[in-house]
Amino acid sequence: MNFMDKWKTKLQHLPTQASIYTLFVVVTALSVYFLDKSVVAFLLLLGSLLLLYFTSFKNSVKWAVGGILLFIVIPFATSGGLAHESYMEVATQCGIYIAMALGLNIVVGFAGLLDLGFVAFFAIGAYTYAIFATPQANNFISGQLFPLSGSSFWLFILIGGFVAALFGVLLGLPVLRVKGDYLAIVTLGFGEIIRIIFNNMEKPINITNGAMGLSSIQPPNLFGLKFTFPHQFYFIVVGILVIVIFTVRRLEHSKMGRSWKAIRENEIAAQSMGIPLIRTKLTAFAVGASFSGMMGVVFAAKQTFIDPTSFTLLESITILVMVILGGMGSVPGVILGAALVTILNLQVLTELTNWLNQLTMNGTISIPNALSPSKMQRFIFGAILVCIAIFRPNGLIVAKNRKVDAEQLKAERSHTPVPVGQSTGQSGGVAK
C-alpha cells in the first residue's frame, strides 16, 4: 500500500514521467525496428500515443510529442522490418477510420443525433474522386476530359469534404424533424439509399458503373511523385487526421461545441437560449460528414478501386461501435476506439487466426474445420463487444468536462457589480 503510494507520487513527478515515457518509446520503437513482424511491439509503439494522453505534460508538449511520434518515430521504426508496408497499411486504415469516427462523434457524441447511415458520406467522398479520376465521367460529360490527373487529388480532398458536407445538409434538412431512434432508422435508410443508388447507377446513364465498381483510379501525384505505397498514404492520412483532431478540439470548446452539447442535453432549453435547432444540427451533420468525405477521397485513391460493397450498413455500424466503445463525446476515447477496432480486425484477429492455423496444421492442436479460427472472427468480435459493453459501459475513455480555473477567473473578472442587462451597455446589450 505504502509502496504503491510512493510510486504514485513518484509518477506524478514530471521529469520522472518524461524519462519513463521516453524510455518506453525508445524501447518499443527499437523493438519494432529490429524484431521482424512483431505485432505486439507495434501495438506497444502505438500505445505510446495513448500513454501520451495520460501523462501530465502540457497540452502543447503533448501535441509536439504526438507529432514527432506520428511523423517521425512510427514511420521510421516500422521501416526496419519487412512488414513495413503492412504496418503502414494498418496505420493508414486506422487513420481513415479515426477521422470517420471523429466525424460521427460530432453527430452522435456531441449533438446526440443517432446516425446509422454515416458511411454514406464516406461513399460520397470516394465516388466524387473516383468518378473524375477514371474515364467514368466521360459517360456524362462530353469531351473526353477524364480521367483527371493524380495531381487533382489534393484539390479533391477539399471537394470530397465539401460535397459530403453538402449531402449532410441535404439529408439533414428534411430528416432533422425526426427524433431519437426514429432518426436512427431514417439515417439508416439514407445510407442504404445511397448505397443502392451507387450500386445501380449504371443505367439509365452510367455514372457509377454499378456493382462492377470503378477501377484504375488515379493515384495521387505530387510534382511527379506517384503515391502508391501505404507508407506514402500514411503521411497523407496523418496530415488530414491532425487537422481533423485539431478542428474537433477547437470546436468542442467553442460556442459551436457548446450549442451541440446543449441540443443533445435538452432541445427545448437550448432553443430558449437562442440556439437555432436546425441550423446547429445541420452544422454537426455537415462538419461530421466532411471528415468522412475527405477520407473517402483518400480511400478511393489508395485502393485504386471502389465498389458499393465497401459502404454497407455493417460499415456504418462498425463506425458507430468505434464511437460508443471509445466513449461518446470523448475525443481521445473515440480515437482509441477506432484504432482498437481497426487494428483488431485487420491485424490482431488475422494474426491470431494464422497462428492458430499454423498450430492446427502442425498438428499441435486439432480443431474441427467448422470451428477453424478464421471462421470465428465474428464470434470473437461479438464476444469482445459484449464484454466491453458490460465491463466498460461508459466507453474506454469517459468524456470529461473541461475544468476552468476558478481562482484565475475570479482574479481577472472585471468588477462592475452588474454583469448583465441592456443598461450596462458593455457589449451592446441585446442583439437586434
Add this chain to the structure above:
Amino acid sequence: MTILKVAKLVKRFGGLTAVDGVDFAFPKGKISAVIGPNGAGKTTFFNVITGIYKPDEGEIELDGKSIVNVKPHLITSRGIARTFQNIRLFGSMTVLENVMVGMHIHLKTGLFGTLLRLPRNRAEEKRSQEEAYRLLEYVGLESLLNEQANSLSYGAQRRLEIARALATRPKVLLLDEPAAGMNPRETVDLIGLIKRIRQELEITIILIEHDMRLVMELSDHILVLDYGTKIAEGIPEEIRTNPRVIEAYLGKSAAQQGVIS
C-alpha cells in the same frame, strides 16, 4: 409603460383550450405574477410567449413589435428569457458551461473564427467566461462552477437556471415556479434574488408561483387564470380578497394564513 402585451391569446390542444382569450399588458420594470389553479394554462401561457408553442389566435407584442410566429431562438434574442417548471438544465455540462450556453446569441465568433482562433475570438471567449462567472456569483453558485449541472441540489439547479436565463441579457425574464421544491428559508433567499434582479438589472419579471407568500411579497401586479381565461387581475391586495380567486385557487385557510409572515 408596457413592455409585453398579449391580446386575445388562444392556445388549444385538440379539444382542450389551455389559454382562452387572455388580454394583458405587462408593465415595464415591474414584477408581475401569473397565478391560477393547476392546469389553468399558466405554463402554456409562457410557452406561447416564448414561441415554444404557436398561438392559435391572438397577438403578442414585445416593445410594440409582434413576436407571433417568430422562432423561439429569435424570441430569445429579442429579449425574452425564461426558466422551466420542470428544470431543464444541460445536465452533463458544467455549471459554467451552462451559463456560457446562455450567452450564445452574444458571441460573434463563427466557425472559422473558432478554427483560426484569432486574438479577437480568444478575447471574446475569455470575456464570456468571466461574465459567466460573475453571473454565477450573482446567484451565489460561483464555488460550483466546475460541477456537473445535474449533480447540483434542486435549489441550486433552480438558481442556475436563472443565471443561465440572465446570460441572454433579457429585457423580460419569465420564471416558472422558481420556488417549487424549496423550503421557506430558501424561498426567502430567492425573493431577495428576484428583487435584486429587478432593481439592479432593471429587468421586467413575470413569474408563475403557487407559493402565495412569494407572490404577494414580490408582485406589483397579478394575473389570475382559470381554465385558460383571465378571472382577475390587480395588485396583491385586490387579488387576496377577490372571492372568485379564493374560491378557485386560494382556498379559505390559505387566503388567511398563506400570507402571514
Add this chain to the structure above:
Amino acid sequence: MSLLQLQNVHAYYGAIEALKGISLTVNEGEIVTLIGSNGAGKSTTLKSICGQVKTQGAISFNGREIGSQPPHQTASEGIAHVPEGRRIFSRLTVKENLEMGAFSVKDKKLIKERTEQAFVYFPRLKERFGQLGGTMSGGEQQMLAIARALMMKPRILLLDEPSMGLAPIIVEQIFDIIQELNREGMTILLVEQNAYQALQIAHRGYVIQTGEIIMEGEANLLLSNDQVKEAYLA
C-alpha cells in the same frame, strides 16, 4: 408499537453518501413528518425504505428486516410510496394506473371496492376515469398518485412532498385527506418542504440535514422550536 424502524442507515449514490446513519421510528397509527432543506436526504430516506437505493444498516418493518429486499417485495408487504414528482404512468389511463396500484391484489371484487373508495376521496378521478394520466394537470396527477398508492391498502403510506407545485386550495385538500386517512387508521410518513403545514398535522417530526437527523420530537414542540423556526419556517 413501532411499525417501521430505521437504525443507523447509510445510503449511497455511487460514491456519494446521501444518508449518514439515520435512525427513526414510525409507530402504528401515527403521522410522522420528515423535514429538511433541499438535498438533505428526505427522498433518499423514503427510497431506502422501499429498497430503491443501496443501504447499510437495519430497516425493519413490522419486526422484519426489509433492508435488502427488492422494491416490489417491500411494496407487496404493505408499504406504499407516493414518489417525489408524482410519477404517474403517463400513457396509461386513470383506470389502468389504479389497476397497477392494485397489482398485488388478486381479488377482483376488492379492487373494485377500493376503486370506489378512491372516488370518494377524489371525485375528480371519477370524472377522468378513461383519460391518460399524462394529460392531467399537476393537482389531478397528485390525487391520482395518492389514490394509486391507496389501492394496495398499505399498512404505511410514504408521501414525498405531496404539496409540491400545487395550488394552495389543492394543498389544503391533500392535507385534509392525509388526516382523514390517518383517522381511519393508516400510518403515514410524510416528507415535506412545507414544514409549517406538515408539522401542523403530524404527531411527531424529524429534522434532517445533510444526511443526518439533527432533531426529533413532538410536532408542536418542533413548531415552536427557535432553531426550526429560523431554518425551516422562515
Add this chain to the structure above:
Amino acid sequence: GDSKESGGDATVIKIASQSPLSGGSSVQGEAIKLGGQMALDERKEEFKKLGFDLQFVPYDDQGDQKKGVANAEMIGADKAILAVLGHMNSGVSIPSSVVYEKYNIPMVSPANTATEVTDRKLKAVNRVVARDDFQGPAGAEYAVKTVAAKNIFVIQDKTSYGQGLAEAFKTAAEALGATIVGYEGITVGEKDFNGVLNQVLSKKPDFIFFGGLYNEGGLIVKQAREKGITVPIMGGDALDSSAMVDLAGDKLVDVLYSSVSTDMTKSNKDWADKYKETFDKSVENYSAYAYDSMNVILNGLSKAIEDNDGKLPAREKVRDAIRATTDFEGVATKVSFDDKGDNKYAKVFIYGFEGPTYPGTLISEIEQPK
C-alpha cells in the same frame, strides 16, 4: 532486419489463399480454401524431396476489399509467401492484385470472371475460369441459337459477378436478335424473389437468364416453378453446384448452366470422392478450380525451383513461371495462360438439370472465340 524462415532443415515456402471464410459467401470461400489445401497437401512430399517445407496460409478477406488489401500487404511482408490462391470476389481481387503486383507475388484466381481483373494486364494476375465476356456470350449463343429464345428476361444479383455476366449475356443476346423483355436486379441474401418473378409473369418471356450465385439461383428456380413459370432458366458457372439440388429440389427442371469445367464427378470421380472423404463436404465447382489453380501455382513453383538450381526462387521467377503455364491438365479444366493471364483453354460447357440430380447432363461445348 533480415529473415530466413528456416524451420529446421527445410526452407519454408508458404502459399497463401485469400477468400471469404466468414459471412454470407463463406461456403464458396471455404471451397476455395479446401480445394487449394487438398492440392497442396498432396504435393507436400514432392517438395520435401526438393528440400522445401510447403505450408498453406489461408487468409479471410471477408469479401471486403479493405481487408483484402490489408491482408495483401501482410502477405507481401511475409517473404516466405511465394504465391496467392484467390480471390473469390472480383471486387476484392482488383485492388488486392495491385498490391501483389508491387511485390511480384503471383495470384491465380479460381473464381474471378470480371473482365477488369486481367484487362489491366498485370504480370501477377492469372485466372483459370472464363471471362464474363466469353461465358456470357457463349450462354447467349446457346440460348438464342439452340433454344431459339426470342423474349428473354434477365435477372441479376447486382454483384460484380452477376452484373458482369448478365450484361455480357444481354449484349450478346441482343446482338443475336433476341429481345430483352426485362432486366431486373435482386438483393443478395434475401430468400423471397416472388416480386421479380411476378414481373416475369406479366412479361411472359420464353427464356430467363440469371446472373448470380446458386444461393439465390436455386430459390429463384424453385419459386418460379411454384408460380407456374415453366420456361427454361439459365445461369453461369456459379450455378454449377450440388446445392442447386438441395435448394430447388424436384423443381429443378429445365435449368441450364454454363461451366468452364467438364463434369468432374464423372471424369474425375475418384477426385471428388477423395475430396468428400477428406473434408466431409460435397464438392463445389470452386473446389475443383481452386485445386487446379493450386496445382498451376505449385507447378510454376517447382519449375522456378528447378530453374534456380534447386534453391529458393525469387517471387518474380515464380510469377513468370506460373504465367508460362501451358497445357496443364487439371481435374476441372485445362490451363494455358495468355499474355494477360486469362486461360486460353477456358471452354464453356453447357449443362442442363432435368431433375434433382447433380451434376446436370452435358449438352454442348463452346470453344473460345479466336
Add this chain to the structure above:
Amino acid sequence: MLYLFCGFYIHKRGFNMISEILQTLPQVLVDGLTLGAVYAVVAIGYTMVYGILEFINFAHGEIFMTGAFVGTSTLLIFNTAGLLSGMPGWVAYILILVTAMLFTGLMGVGIERVAYRPLRKAPKLITLISAIGVSFLLQDIVRFIADLKTGSFLVTGISLYNENVKIKTSSIWDSFDDAFLKTNSIIVLAVAVLLMIGLDIFINRTKWGVAMRAVAQDRETASLMSINVNKVIALTFFIGSALGGGTGVLFAQQYGTIDPYIGFILGLKAFTAAVLGGIGNVRGAMFGGLFIGVLEMFSAANLGIITSGNFGGEYKDVVAFIILITILIFKPEGLFGRAVKEKV
C-alpha cells in the same frame, strides 16, 4: 401530327403498363401479404422490447434466425428418427413451432439476463453495442453448429406442405390473372394473425400486459406498485423472442432454405416496419410489416414496368425507405404512434 402520334403512343404505353400491373396484382398482393406477415410478427418482437427498454434489440433478427434453425433441425431429427412418416403434417408443424418458440423464448430471456440486464443503468447506446455483439455471436454459433452437422451453413429443410392453391381472382375482374397460393402461405398468414391477435389481447386486456406498459414507462415507479420489474422484462423477452422464433419456423417452411445471415436483412426490414407503424406500438408493427411486405413486392414486380426498365426491382428498398422517411417527416412518431409531445 407527330405530336398526336406521340400522345397516342404514350397513351398506349400507359394502358399496357396498367394492364400489366393489374394482371399480376392479385399474385403480388398474395405474395406481399405472406412476406409482410413474417415481417409483422418479427416487427412485434422489436416493438415489444423497444417499448419496454427503449432500445433497439439488434439481436432480434438473429433470434428469428435461430428459431428457423431450431425448427428445421427438429424436423430433420424427427425425419431421421423415422417419426415423420407416421405423423400428420399439422402435428409435426405444431411440434416444431412449439419447440422453436420455447427454445428462442428461453434464449431471449437468457440473452437479456447476461447481456442487457447489467446495462440497465448504462447509457442507452451501449446496450445497442451489446446487442450487436450478441447478434454476431449468435450468427457464428448457429453457423458453427450447422457447419459441423451438415458441412455447410446453407440448410434446406423439409417442407411439410407443398401444394399450390389456385385462387380464381380472374373471375372477380377479367383484368386480373389467377393467383397461386402455397398451402404454407395460408398457414403463415393464419398463424401470424393468431399470434398477433393473441398478443394484442394479452397486452391490452390482461394485468401482465398493463404491467408491461407500466414498466415501459417508469420502471422505478412500477416496482413501487409491487410489480416485479425483472420478471416483467423477462416475460417481454420471452414473448418477443418466442414470436421471433416461431416466425423463423414459418419462414423456413415457406422458403425452404435458411442460412445464419437471414436474420440481418429480415431484421432490418422488420425494424423498419416497426418504426413505420410507430415503434412501441404493437398494432403499428403489424400494420407496418404488412405494408412493407406488400410495398416491397409491388415495387419489385412493377418498378421496372413503370419506369420502362430504367429503375428496376433493385430499387425496391429505396422505395420502401423513401416512403418511410416521407411518413416520418410528416408524422414523426410513425403511423400509429401517439404523439407523446414532451410537455414543457
